[in-house]
Amino acid sequence: MSKTVVIIGAGASGMMAAHFAAQNGARVILLEKNKKVCRKVMITGKGRCNVTNNSSPDNLISKTPTNGRFLYSAVNSFTPADTMDFFESAGVALKTERGNRVFPSSDKASDIVDALLRTVKRDGCKILNEKQAKSLIIADNRVCGVYLTDGTEIKGDSVIVACGGASYPKTGSNGDGYMLAKQAGHTIKEIKPSLVPLECKGNTCARLQGLSLKNVNLSVHFKNGKKPVFSEQGEMLFTHFGISGPLVLSASSHMKKGEVSDYTITVDLKPALDIDTLDKRLVRDFDEFCNKDFANSLGKLLPSKLIPVIIERSKIAPTEKCNSITKQQRTALATLIKGFEVVPNRFRPIDEAIITSGGVNTKEINPKTMESKLIGGLYFAGEVIDVDAYTGGYNLQIAFSTGALAGQNSVLDDF
Numbered sequence: 001m002s003k004t005v006v007i008i009g010a011g012a013s014g015m016m017a018a019h020f021a022a023q024n025g026a027r028v029i030l031l032e033k034n035k036k037v038c039r040k041v042m043i044t045g046k047g048r049c050n051v052t053n054n055s056s057p058d059n060l061i062s063k064t065p066t067n068g069r070f071l072y073s074a075v076n077s078f079t080p081a082d083t084m085d086f087f088e089s090a091g092v093a094l095k096t097e098r099g100n101r102v103f104p105s106s107d108k109a110s111d112i113v114d115a116l117l118r119t120v121k122r123d124g125c126k127i128l129n130e131k132q133a134k135s136l137i138i139a140d141n142r143v144c145g146v147y148l149t150d151g152t153e154i155k156g157d158s159v160i161v162a163c164g165g166a167s168y169p170k171t172g173s174n175g176d177g178y179m180l181a182k183q184a185g186h187t188i189k190e191i192k193p194s195l196v197p198l199e200c201k202g203n204t205c206a207r208l209q210g211l212s213l214k215n216v217n218l219s220v221h222f223k224n225g226k227k228p229v230f231s232e233q234g235e236m237l238f239t240h241f242g243i244s245g246p247l248v249l250s251a252s253s254h255m256k257k258g259e260v261s262d263y264t265i266t267v268d269l270k271p272a273l274d275i276d277t278l279d280k281r282l283v284r285d286f287d288e289f290c291n292k293d294f295a296n297s298l299g300k301l302l303p304s305k306l307i308p309v310i311i312e313r314s315k316i317a318p319t320e321k322c323n324s325i326t327k328q329q330r331t332a333l334a335t336l337i338k339g340f341e342v343v344p345n346r347f348r349p350i351d352e353a354i355i356t357s358g359g360v361n362t363k364e365i366n367p368k369t370m371e372s373k374l375i376g377g378l379y380f381a382g383e384v385i386d387v388d389a390y391t392g393g394y395n396l397q398i399a400f401s402t403g404a405l406a407g408q409n410s411v412l413d414d415f
Helices: 012-023 039-047 057-062 068-077 080-089 109-122 176-183 246-252 275-288 307-314 327-338 394-412
Strands: 004-008 027-032 094-097 101-104 126-129 133-139 142-148 153-155 158-161 188-194 198-200 212-222 230-238 242-244 263-268 340-342 344-347 355-360 378-380
Touching: 004 012, 004 142, 004 153, 004 176, 004 394, 012 027, 012 109, 012 158, 012 394, 039 109, 057 068, 057 394, 068 394, 080 094, 080 101, 080 394, 101 109, 133 176, 142 158, 158 176, 158 394, 176 188, 176 355, 198 246, 212 246, 230 246, 242 246, 242 344, 263 344, 275 327, 307 327, 378 394
Parallel strands: 004 027, 004 158, 027 126, 158 378
Antiparallel strands: 094 101, 133 142, 142 153, 188 355, 198 242, 198 344, 212 230, 212 263, 230 242, 263 340
16 A cells, blocks of 8 residues: 655645655645645746756755755755756756756746646646645654644645745745644754845945946955955845845855844955056046046946945045046055945845745754654655755755655655
8 A cells, every 4th residue: 555645835845755755656645835836936046947056966065055964865866967857858948057057948937837747747646735734643753644724634654844944935935844843843943034135234225226236246254354254256236225136145145153244245346357457447547537537537447326436435536637646546446446345234034035044953854864853754855944055056956855855765764
């Protein structure tokens, strides 16, 4: 007689867990509180779905600052290459872009969701939409089913909690998994936003609202430490509250210690030019505009919206003629351009975060099976676990890898 596996959450990890459980002979029941599956997958990558990163398992682990080593078995048993093969076999053409980010060739997240849905339906999995788990059914130190909020009892030989973290609650990830884990005796590491925009002090960012910078280098230092905790080149965006964009989201996942206000952020606006080369560029520009005001000399070097702020910070009078600017002033200006500072104040709310940092303590989960070490028949997959990675397709791969491992082992479990 086949085993019954109940999966709470029909997102990326839950759907992959369902596929692997069904492929191993289980009768699978997927519980999804929303009307449709994979709500969060639909909005990832701005609706394009950065489905994985076309790189090695070791690279993925290195890009996972929170408990990356915990993932060794999961990402080696279902690798990024396996994820790509899975979707291509399901009829989704893929492409690899900058940073080894993998997207569907159509740029439509719906193609990824449709492929997952087709697969689990073909596998014979039963999906119960608009059904929310209220509590686990526990007997003899083993999880053997789920009570729903409507009072229904769903029995199973194993239960996989795959209902996400606390970010983007409108997609259904509102922290239900933590409640269920606590019921089974698990501890929850502090929940914080990760891959999230930053609010900044002062009015500089508001003045620059809407300005997008490309090919800049953003560095983050903790309490003015010599070595940055993050330094990378890419894109960022100024908003009414602070800063956002790919660089900022990645930087936020490195800001784990203390308070956000303990960090300083500097932006190298011209990373391709060292300080001496930039100084020579300024000399040329000032020579070209020698009889003009300083305020009218930076148009070839910087975005127009940024120029008034740079002028203010340079302490050079906007009406000063370019031919009277001293070498000392020019050096200070070059230093400013190479180290434009913004002062972070706090993370934006967790419901704006792409990923949740924190969750079920990895020390209480068997990394080779994703089963609870505290109670039999209970498995975890995806964002509910205290594991989070940088932006670039890594977090979806973690969902697929942990889901695959949990699904497979939930059937192999002997009791």
